[in-house]
Structures are given as C-alpha cells and as structure tokens.
Amino acid sequence: MSDETALNEQEGPDEGAYRAGFVTFVGRPNVGKSTLTNALVGEKIAITSSKPQTTRHAVRGIVHRPNGQLVIVDTPGMHRPRTLLGKRLNELVEDTLGEVDVIGFCVPAGEPIGPGDRYINEQLDRAPNAKKIALVTKAETVPRAQVGDQLLAISMLREWDAIVPVSALDDINLETLTDELIALMPVSQPLYPADMVTEEGFEKRAAELIREAALEGVREELPHSLAVTIDDIVLRDDGTTREVYANVFVERDSQKGIMIGRGGSRLKEVREKAAAEIQSIIGGRVIVALHVKVAKDWQRDPKQLGRLGF
Numbered sequence: 001m002s003d004e005t006a007l008n009e010q011e012g013p014d015e016g017a018y019r020a021g022f023v024t025f026v027g028r029p030n031v032g033k034s035t036l037t038n039a040l041v042g043e044k045i046a047i048t049s050s051k052p053q054t055t056r057h058a059v060r061g062i063v064h065r066p067n068g069q070l071v072i073v074d075t076p077g078m079h080r081p082r083t084l085l086g087k088r089l090n091e092l093v094e095d096t097l098g099e100v101d102v103i104g105f106c107v108p109a110g111e112p113i114g115p116g117d118r119y120i121n122e123q124l125d126r127a128p129n130a131k132k133i134a135l136v137t138k139a140e141t142v143p144r145a146q147v148g149d150q151l152l153a154i155s156m157l158r159e160w161d162a163i164v165p166v167s168a169l170d171d172i173n174l175e176t177l178t179d180e181l182i183a184l185m186p187v188s189q190p191l192y193p194a195d196m197v198t199e200e201g202f203e204k205r206a207a208e209l210i211r212e213a214a215l216e217g218v219r220e221e222l223p224h225s226l227a228v229t230i231d232d233i234v235l236r237d238d239g240t241t242r243e244v245y246a247n248v249f250v251e252r253d254s255q256k257g258i259m260i261g262r263g264g265s266r267l268k269e270v271r272e273k274a275a276a277e278i279q280s281i282i283g284g285r286v287i288v289a290l291h292v293k294v295a296k297d298w299q300r301d302p303k304q305l306g307r308l309g310f
C-alpha cells in the first residue's frame with residue numbers, strides 16, 4: 001500500500017530531513033481556503049470575503065518551520081465555466097494543480113457533500129502525482145459528532161494521504177495540519193529565504209487590498225463587477241510615504257455612482273480603508289488615489305480581461 005511506503009520513507013534514513021514544497025487548497029467557493037491560507041501564514045495575504053469567488057490570483061503564502069517549508073498557492077474556487085472569466089479561472093486552477101506536491105481538498109463541516117464537491121474531487125484525478133489530503137473546515141461551527149460524520153463521508157470519496165478537521169478562526173489543528181503537510185513534502189532545500197512570507201509583488205497585493213475595500217458594503221450590488229489596476233506607486237522624498245495610484249473598473253455607468261457615493265463619500269472611505277490595510281503590510285504612510293472607470297462588460301471581453309490582468 002502506498003501509505004505504508006510513504007510512512008517507511010519518513011521513518012527511514014530521511015527521518016528528520018528538511019522538507020519543502022508546494023501546496024494548494026481547493027474546494028467550492030466560500031469554504032474557507034483564503035482564511036486558512038492566512039491563518040497558516042500568519043499574515044494577511046489573500047483576500048477573504050463572505051461572498052464566493054473573490055480570489056482571482058494565485059497568491060503564494062510561505063510557512064516556515066525548523067523542519068520544512070510550505071509554499072501555499074491560493075487558487076480560486078473551481079467551477080464549471082460560465083462566463084469567460086470563469087473559464088480562465090478554471091485554466092488557472094488546472095495549471096496550479098499540475099504544479100503542486102500536495103492538494104488540500106476543503107469541505108466545510110456544516111454542509112453535506114454535494115455535486116460541487118464531487119466535481120472538484122474528480123478534477124483531482126488530473127494531478128496523479130500530487131499527494132491529496134482532505135480538510136474539514138470551519139470545524140468549530142458544528143458539534144464534534146457531526147465533524148466525525150463529515151470525516152467519514154469524505155473518507156468515502158478517495159484514498160486520502162490524511163484527513164484533518166480544522167478551524168482557521170478558532171485555531172483548531174492548524175499546527176497539526178502544518179506538520180502533516182510538511183511530512184508529505186519531498187526532501188528538499190528551502191525554496192525561499194526564511195524572512196519571506198509571500199512572493200507576490202507589492203503592486204498585486206495592493207491591488208487586491210483596494211479591491212477588497214471597494215467591495216465592502218456593495219457586494220450585493222456588484223459582487224463580481226470590480227477589477228483594480230495600479231498605475232503607479234511613488235515613494236515621496238521623506239522616504240516613508242507612498243502614494244498609490246489605482247483604477248477601479250466597474251462594468252456599467254450605474255455602478256460608477258454606487259462606487260463613488262454621494263459627494264464622493266464612499267470612495268473616500270474606500271481610499272482610507274485600503275490605505276490602512278496596505279500600511280499594515282509595508283509600514284510607513286500610505287496614501288491611495290482612486291480613479292473609477294467604466295469598462296463595459298469586462299468579464300466577457302478577452303481584450304479587456306488581458307488589460308485588467310486576467
């Protein structure tokens with residue numbers, strides 16, 4: 001049995017060896033992949049929200065331990081393609097699956113396993129070389145017995161290398177999960193320097209934080225109609241103040257009004273919130289300048305998608 005081989009390898013001459021590799025968390029939208037990534041890395045790097053499908057870029061977070069390193073590739077929710085954007089997302093997911101050492105399949109504790117979960121589980125066959133573990137997320141939201149039932153239900157889907165119940169919010173089993181993941185990684189040199197928690201460019205992170213701030217409070221009206229690009233980041237002569245110039249793209253004129261708010265009040269809030277978030281990552285002082293623009297139906301137009309970084 002392959003499990004035994006893996007166990008023997010770990011207990012053999014390589015026991016205690018440094019291990020490092022790539023892991024990605026997959027699962028339906030909203031199951032808690034981004035929150036889990038953030039909790040493991042310990043710094044806010046992927047955007048989270050209570051609305052599905054907010055993660056658009058493969059943001060990498062890096063977890064460091066004395067015995068190993070995990071490079072987390074945060075994938076978008078896997079879906080059957082609907083809009084062109086959905087199709088691109090799927091391609092992105094496929095590319096990512098082929099590259100990783102371990103795939104973590106996430107299902108929330110409180111929801112029965114449905115067709116969406118089964119569809120994603122089937123997609124994992126496309127990555128035959130990756131180790132596969134199952135995670136029951138949001139474990140603190142249901143009684144223990146129900147977590148047990150969910151563990152059992154997941155174990156029926158395939159032979160997993162491990163099954164772990166976790167809560168990113170209540171810090172349940174996060175260290176156990178880290179240990180399990182490192183144990184499944186190949187013996188390797190560290191892949192990144194010890195002080196690096198993400199390799200994402202600062203620009204991309206700033207754009208995502210602005211997008212998150214811009215979505216705040218208007219998710220009902222424009223959940224998927226927002227894209228953000230950065231024009232320029234200027235360091236002032238004082239050496240600590242950064243000016244971030246960004247565009248917020250909406251799909252229709254009516255959405256532009258929502259975004260700006262009465263007398264520009266909403267846009268001001270977005271600028272201030274985004275500035276505070278960006279500041280908490282890079283320190284110093286951050287000033288955000290936003291330009292709201294209309295890019296008609298950008299989700300369906302390949303040219304626009306390219307321009308907006310998808």
Ligand SMILES: Nc1nc2c(ncn2[C@@H]2O[C@H](COP(=O)(O)OP(=O)(O)OP(=O)(O)O)[C@@H](O)[C@H]2O)c(=O)[nH]1
Pocket residue numbers: 027028029030031032033034035036047048049050051052053054055076077137138139140141166167168169170
């Ligand atoms: N109670 C509870 N809620 C959680 C936990 N982890 C995540 N959530 C919540 O679940 C919602 C979705 O979390 P995300 O991390 O954005 O989910 P995701 O799977 O990355 O979603 P997409 O980006 O849409 O694929 C948010 O409201 C989180 O606060 C958890 O451990 N416990």
